[in-house]
Amino acid sequence: MALPTSLPVLSLADLDAGEAQRTAFIKDLAHATHAYGFFYLTNTGLAPELEARLPALAREFFALPDAAKLEIESINSAQFRGYTRLGGERTKGAVDWREQIDIGPEGPNTDAEAPAREAAGAPPHLRLLGPNQWPSALPSLRPAAEEWIAHLTTVAFKLLSAWSVALGQPEDYFTQCWGESFPLLKIVRYPGATDESAARAQGVGAHKDAAFVTLLWVEPGADGLQVQLGEEEADGSGGVWVDAPPVEGAFVVNIGEMLEYATQGYLKATRHRVVAPPNGRDRLSLPFFFNPALDAKIPLVNLPPELQAKARGVTRDPTNAIYPTYGENQIKSRLRAHPDVSERHHADLLLKAKAAGENMSGGAYA
Numbered sequence: 001m002a003l004p005t006s007l008p009v010l011s012l013a014d015l016d017a018g019e020a021q022r023t024a025f026i027k028d029l030a031h032a033t034h035a036y037g038f039f040y041l042t043n044t045g046l047a048p049e050l051e052a053r054l055p056a057l058a059r060e061f062f063a064l065p066d067a068a069k070l071e072i073e074s075i076n077s078a079q080f081r082g083y084t085r086l087g088g089e090r091t092k093g094a095v096d097w098r099e100q101i102d103i104g105p106e107g108p109n110t111d112a113e114a115p116a117r118e119a120a121g122a123p124p125h126l127r128l129l130g131p132n133q134w135p136s137a138l139p140s141l142r143p144a145a146e147e148w149i150a151h152l153t154t155v156a157f158k159l160l161s162a163w164s165v166a167l168g169q170p171e172d173y174f175t176q177c178w179g180e181s182f183p184l185l186k187i188v189r190y191p192g193a194t195d196e197s198a199a200r201a202q203g204v205g206a207h208k209d210a211a212f213v214t215l216l217w218v219e220p221g222a223d224g225l226q227v228q229l230g231e232e233e234a235d236g237s238g239g240v241w242v243d244a245p246p247v248e249g250a251f252v253v254n255i256g257e258m259l260e261y262a263t264q265g266y267l268k269a270t271r272h273r274v275v276a277p278p279n280g281r282d283r284l285s286l287p288f289f290f291n292p293a294l295d296a297k298i299p300l301v302n303l304p305p306e307l308q309a310k311a312r313g314v315t316r317d318p319t320n321a322i323y324p325t326y327g328e329n330q331i332k333s334r335l336r337a338h339p340d341v342s343e344r345h346h347a348d349l350l351l352k353a354k355a356a357g358e359n360m361s362g363g364a365y366a
């Protein structure tokens with residue numbers, strides 16, 4: 001297969017532009033996400049005002065004094081919400097050179113009830129339900145982030161129904177067992193490289209996203225994202241690393257491991273990484289990971305024979321099993337990514353995982 005030097009661009013508006021354009025969109029979507037696992041999506045209906053407002057607030061947040069940022073440090077949150085300072089996160093055990101805020105669905109704090117709940121048989125992933133942390137120095141961040149999440153949720157649902165049709169299923173195939181979505185928005189800043197530390201070359205290390213689907217916004221002009229196309233080896237080597245610079249007005253969309261798993265590899269979760277910006281520059285991005293409810297079990301898609309013939313199967317690292325319940329995957333990847341939060345709030349789960357022989361030092365995206 002000839003590899004493109006840049007990723008395909010699809011317009012979401014085509015889905016509502018009459019039968020012919022809708023059919024063409026679904027076909028292009030299937031091709032892009034089977035062959036590459038990545039594409040650019042334009043015309044998502046995001047209000048230009050919001051597209052300017054949230055990144056501007058993100059920049060304001062990162063420019064706050066450390067004390068104001070650390071007020072919402074993720075170490076305070078058993079749900080891994082809030083601010084993670086530079087060097088606080090890992091991929092494949094190596095430190096990522098970025099600072100970020102993690103924002104999930106808002107919920108009451110039930111940390112104190114977890115032991116009794118679990119003694120009565122509730123799964124540990126319910127520990128991920130709880131409140132976000134918002135900076136008191138920047139009250140306008142919360143409504144902007146919530147509007148962003150709400151809009152991308154509608155965009156992601158449109159994509160899910162288009163994939164359902166592309167996979168020969170009814171439109172509501174994925175959503176019938178979906179439940180209340182459990183998305184995660186990250187607000188991320190990668191500082192420029194300095195020659196002080198070699199670790200800074202890894203903005204975020206090579207990984208596949210654990211989510212169903214990711215919709216990534218990148219600040220215009222900020223390159224650094226690279227995508228591994230072609231046939232890679234099981235150990236992650238091989239293939240061709242292609243630059244995926246931001247395209248004006250577009251989100252980068254990519255398949256996560258849960259959707260790859262549900263389609264037995266027909267849709268591809270493609271490895272990607274971010275190279276730290278050059279000295280004197282920094283890079284802002286807003287990855288949005290779209291996921292079903294923590295207790296959702298999404299059935300494997302019964303592919304039509306012509307697609308089944310092209311499904312690659314899912315080869316898994318035996319130390320990084322995919323569980324049928326979404327929440328089990330989610331809590332494991334959070335435990336790996338944030339060892340400090342895990343040791344403080346979930347030491348019992350770390351011990352259990354180690355006793356079961358799982359590799360818990362792999363980082364978010366082992």
Ligand SMILES: O=C(O)CCC(=O)C(=O)O
Pocket residue numbers: 186188204209216218225272273274285286287
């Ligand atoms: O910041 C980016 O451009 C991508 C980040 C990413 O791949 C991730 O957080 O999973």
Ligand SMILES: [Fe+2]
Pocket residue numbers: 207208209272
């Ligand atoms: Fe990613």
